[in-house]
Amino acid sequence: MAEIRRPDDMVRITTKELAEAFIEKETARIREQVGNRKVLLALSGGVDSSVVAAMLIRTIGDQLTCVHVNHGLLRKGEPEQVIEVFRNQMKANLIYVDAVDRFLDKLAGVTDPEQKRKIIGGEFIEVFAEEARKLDNIELLAQGTIWPDILESEDGIKAHHNAGGLPDDLKFELVEPVRILFKDEVRVVGECLGLPHSMVYRQPFPGPGLGVRCPGAITRDRLEAVRESDAILREEFDKNGLAEKVWQYFTVVPDFRSTGIKGGKRAFEWCCIVRAINTTDVMTATVEPIPYDLMCHITDRITHEVPGINRVLYDYTPKPTGTVEYE
Numbered sequence: 558m559a560e561i562r563r564p565d566d567m568v569r570i571t572t573k574e575l576a577e578a579f580i581e582k583e584t585a586r587i588r589e590q591v592g593n594r595k596v597l598l599a600l601s602g603g604v605d606s607s608v609v610a611a612m613l614i615r616t617i618g619d620q621l622t623c624v625h626v627n628h629g630l631l632r633k634g635e636p637e638q639v640i641e642v643f644r645n646q647m648k649a650n651l652i653y654v655d656a657v658d659r660f661l662d663k664l665a666g667v668t669d670p671e672q673k674r675k676i677i678g679g680e681f682i683e684v685f686a687e688e689a690r691k692l693d694n695i696e697l698l699a700q701g702t703i704w705p706d707i708l709e710s711e712d713g714i715k716a717h718h719n720a721g722g723l724p725d726d727l728k729f730e731l732v733e734p735v736r737i738l739f740k741d742e743v744r745v746v747g748e749c750l751g752l753p754h755s756m757v758y759r760q761p762f763p764g765p766g767l768g769v770r771c772p773g774a775i776t777r778d779r780l781e782a783v784r785e786s787d788a789i790l791r792e793e794f795d796k797n798g799l800a801e802k803v804w805q806y807f808t809v810v811p812d813f814r815s816t817g818i819k820g821g822k823r824a825f826e827w828c829c830i831v832r833a834i835n836t837t838d839v840m841t842a843t844v845e846p847i848p849y850d851l852m853c854h855i856t857d858r859i860t861h862e863v864p865g866i867n868r869v870l871y872d873y874t875p876k877p878t879g880t881v882e883y884e
């Protein structure tokens with residue numbers, strides 16, 4: 558099959574009309590490629606895999622099987638949103654895999670960041686491969702590859718194939734419905750396909766998820782503190798018009814305790830670090846100046862609503878010298 562490339566003169570998809578034209582053309586191409594064969598998709602709930610799912614559900618319906626692996630490192634409400642949108646609303650064939658214990662057991666006691674990433678990536682492939690082997694007659698694997706992935710892999714910056722690493726008995730033909738699109742175009746197409754705005758315009762989220770925001774050895778209680786504080790931060794950014802203004806914002810709960818007071822008693826608890834950054838190329842980043850009153854309100858909510866947290870700190874470090882994530 559000839560490699561599909563973005564035509565040099567392709568108009569940037571910025572409107573509903575352009576998105577509809579793309580969807581019409583691409584669905585015809587997908588139907589021709591897939592025929593009556595079956596397709597498998599790892600659906601993380603991120604922008605690219607969600608748009609691929611929506612596109613394929615519209616095009617080939619129940620010839621598509623989506624697998625959503627909950628590795629326990631997702632943000633609050635994410636697995637529920639994937640089930641609601643894809644299984645309940647779009648009537649997709651969705652296999653939900655609760656692999657939380659499996660991942661957290663493997664990660665127990667592991668402190669090295671790269672080792673944590675390796676375990677999360679390796680375990681993900683294993684869980685996905687197990688699910689794939691249970692299914693009959695799957696011939697194709699759908700992927701949310703986008704055009705910058707292709708360009709970066711050609712420039713030798715990074716390998717783009719999400720499927721890289723699948724065992725030899727699972728070699729599928731690839732179907733890549735958003736391959737020629739830039740990220741902003743994927744979002745326009747996603748909204749046109751009926752995906753929720755919050756799903757399509759969400760901030761970047763690393764593959765290893767909250768695992769890199771729970772520095773050192775991940776424990777369930779500290780991970781829960783990251784998840785709950787992140788949910789509060791997101792809610793406050795949404796309410797205060799910062800959610801779509803700031804590139805990326807999250808909380809980190811390091812494995813460090815300090816003395817505090819709660820309910821008149823000594824509370825020896827963790828601190829929660831808030832990070833909010835802006836960037837265009839992610840090579841450098843500046844810090845968003847959060848209004849003082851809002852930061853006080855966020856601090857008040859996190860210290861009162863999240864068990865185990867008695868202080869909130871704001872990270873004023875740009876990239877460099879800091880990276881965006883802590884691990």
Ligand code: XMP
Pocket residue numbers: 674761762763764765805839876879880881882883884
């Ligand atoms: P850093 O920390 O390198 O982050 O300044 C730059 C951007 O990349 C994201 N990031 C990751 N994304 N897997 C991912 O898919 C990872 O292991 C990973 N580490 C960092 C980070 O969230 C930021 O947007």
